[in-house]
Amino acid sequence: MDLRKSFDSDVINYDRWRPRYCNELFNDIIEHSKLNAEKECLEIGCGTGQATEPILKTGSSLTAIELGENFTEFTRNKFKAYKNFQMKNADFEKFDLENNRFDLVFSGTAFHWIPEEIGYPKVYNILKSGGTIALFWNKPAPKGFDDQLHLKMQEVYQKYFGPEVVEKARSERENPQEHYAKIKGTIEKYGFVKAECRLYKQVREFTADEYVSLISTYSENITLPEPIKSQFLTGIRDTIYDFNNNIKVYDTIDLYLARKP
Numbered sequence: 275m276d277l278r279k280s281f282d283s284d285v286i287n288y289d290r291w292r293p294r295y296c297n298e299l300f301n302d303i304i305e306h307s308k309l310n311a312e313k314e315c316l317e318i319g320c321g322t323g324q325a326t327e328p329i330l331k332t333g334s335s336l337t338a339i340e341l342g343e344n345f346t347e348f349t350r351n352k353f354k355a356y357k358n359f360q361m362k363n364a365d366f367e368k369f370d371l372e373n374n375r376f377d378l379v380f381s382g383t384a385f386h387w388i389p390e391e392i393g394y395p396k397v398y399n400i401l402k403s404g405g406t407i408a409l410f411w412n413k414p415a416p417k418g419f420d421d422q423l424h425l426k427m428q429e430v431y432q433k434y435f436g437p438e439v440v441e442k443a444r445s446e447r448e449n450p451q452e453h454y455a456k457i458k459g460t461i462e463k464y465g466f467v468k469a470e471c472r473l474y475k476q477v478r479e480f481t482a483d484e485y486v487s488l489i490s491t492y493s494e495n496i497t498l499p500e501p502i503k504s505q506f507l508t509g510i511r512d513t514i515y516d517f518n519n520n521i522k523v524y525d526t527i528d529l530y531l532a533r534k535p
Contacts, residue, residue: 282342284491289322289348291488293412295382296474299529300328303380306531307406309334311358313377316400318366318393319384323349325410329380330356339366367392371400380408394464401534407466409457410529414478415447417524423517430509434502435494450526457530466532474527482514485521 307313311333320326320338322345329336330353339362340346346363353359362369367388379397397407416424431440446453458469480488486507489495498506514521 282344283496285322285342285344285348287487288345288491291484291491292321292324293414293476293478293525294324295410295412295527296476297328299410299472299474299527300325302472302529302531303378303406303408304328304332306408307378309378314375315378315380316371316376318379318381318397319387320349320361321345321382321384323352325380325382326353326359329378330359333358334377336360337362339364339369341365366396371396373399374402376401376405378406378408380406381410383411385409386411390460390464394461394466398465398534403534405534407461407532407534408529409461410527413447413450413526413528414523415526417522419444419448423514423521426513426516427510430506430513433509434498434506450528454528457528461530461532465534467535469530469532472529472531474529476525476527478523478525480514480521480523482511482519482521485514485523486511 303309307315309315309329309332313332313334315329315334315336317326317329317336317338320340321342323338326336326338326349335358336356337360338349340349341364343363346361350361379401385393401407418424428440454471458471461469489510490507495503495506
């Protein structure tokens with residue numbers, strides 16, 4: 275299975291449980307790119323539109339490219355009232371786009387699916403001079419790595435995914451500054467200037483069943499074979515039940531802004 279298309283199998287659950295982004299993030303993107311009704315924007319991998327509507331509300335023309343057929347149909351219908359919106363069911367890597375066309379190209383928790391040697395040069399080419407690239411990701415984490423609920427959940431993850439996967443995730447979360455610097459460096463490597471990283475925090479709260487619904491939208495869990503998938507999800511659900519049927523997720527959203535000179 276093409277993992278990029280794995281999310282497309284459960285559109286309703288994805289739209290309900292995947293996190294939205296905070297208003298401050300969109301305010302920063304809109305200010306950086308000076309959006310208005312005269313501007314033209316491109317969104318890469320819009321999913322069910324978690325990051326779409328705030329840009330539409332500026333009056334800018336927005337084209338969204340989405341690989342999933344079900345996502346495309348859902349999101350096209352979701353924003354059909356906006357005359358400044360159009361959807362393209364296409365692979366960004368292969369889709370033909372005019373050079374020097376867009377004032378803003380943005381992508382929320384999706385650009386990592388595109389090989390950097392393809393994605394960044396293509397975005398550079400289709401942006402106007404002075405245009406903005408805005409890439410952002412939501413990174414959920416526990417309150418602390420010594421949190422008892424988190425430790426118990428890690429035991430479940432290790433059982434079904436192995437210690438290497440758990441350790442890799444922990445390492446990335448414990449050394450975020452190294453990750454932020456790497457992304458900024460990659461952006462500038464492909465010709466963009468004045469790259470910066472801005473961080474935003476938010477907290478979400480779930481019951482056990484709600485949290486299982488959320489993680490059921492993650493590609494690594496969607497593609498687990500049965501009965502392993504059911505056993506894993508049951509293990510996570512039962513663990514949260516044991517902690518008063520409540521879990522808080524602490525999100526960090528990292529936004530990268532830069533310009534085409």
